Amino acid sequence: MSESQKIIEIEVLRYNPESDKEPHREVYKVPFSDDMSVLQGAQYIKDNFDGSLTFRWSCRMAICGSCGMMINGIPKLSCETFLRDYYPNRISIEAMAHFPIEKDLVVDLSGFIEKLESIQPYIIPREARTLEQGEYIQSPAQFNEYIQFTSCINCTLCYAACPQFGLNPDFIGPAAMALLHRYNMDSRDGGAEQRMQLVTSEEGVFNCSAVGYCSEVCPKHVDPGNAVNINKINAAKDYFLRFLSPKGGSK
Amino acid sequence: MSKRRPYVRPMGGWWKKNPFFVEYMVHEGTALFVAAYAVTLLVGLVRLGQGEAAWNGWLEAMKSPLSIVFHLVLLVAIAYHAITWFKLFPLTMPPMVVNGKRLEPNVVVGGGWTAAVVVALGLLAVVWRIAQ
16 A cells, blocks of 8 residues: 555445344545445455445446445445545445345345336237247337336336335335336337236325436436336326226226 | 344435435425415405405505515516426426437427417417407
8 A cells, every 4th residue: 555545434324133223324444546436445345344344236337236325325336436536525325225224235125126026027918929920020119119218227226216215115116117117118018008007006106206316316317207207197098098998997 | 033124214304315305395395386376366366256346455465565575485486396397397208209319308398498488478468469
């Protein structure tokens, strides 16, 4: 370590379910170089100060969506956030907001996984197709309808940005709705009617009050807030169409 | 036995933690000023229905210094509400595609403003003609 080594203070919200009643903050002085991410800062703490510091990470290049955390109160992927941008100020890191803390920076995502499952995230064909009928044909225009919503990496930063999810953890939430919308918009899919029940349910889109911060923090520009709000319109259409057509609307 | 004990953080004061949420709350709060103005106009309509004396009384009340201050406050609050409301357009509207290309968010917001200004001017022209 050279004498000109820069040192940044990283304040971490620690929580050990086996010994702590509630989370507390600990500060670590971390030597860093300009190419070090916040994730590498956390790794430095784990390797040199406290091996029990717990956090999720994998790819280090904003693809896997594992390393999300609150960085100075803002939901970010820690692998693509750099310590140099915060120096010389202290940087605070905390587990993603609105989720229960499992340990240190790790949150309980089981609720989110259940939501992902509930939206039926797969193509539900309109009708049975035989092999002889060949592959589905899709035009670039049809492809453009949904491609944006396929970019989601399930990092759940949008949930950490959504106060309505914080207030009601049952809310299906931005990322799951974006994926639901992705399949509804796919020309090969015919499952929109089945999924509508969830869209209009107590847990559905009307929990959203258009705060819009979810789309702001999304590292992949999925714009999940737009998916939620478009489905408010779809839900309203569905509601009124039910009066006009006995077949229209959800079950 | 499981050692799990997930900790749920309290939500109290959530909107103070982020400038984005503060803007959201002020936006939602200023809706009350829009409602207050609607009630003011509605009272005017009711007074109009009660006859000339009542209507003139309402007009006089509108001219009082207190009423002018009230209206200035309303103007500021409603302007803020309008600006932040139009800002939400790209979030709340389905994507608009022109010639196979999706419109940029600022174009969508600009389109909303243009439509609002055109409608407002049109309404003003109609009222102007009736008043002539």
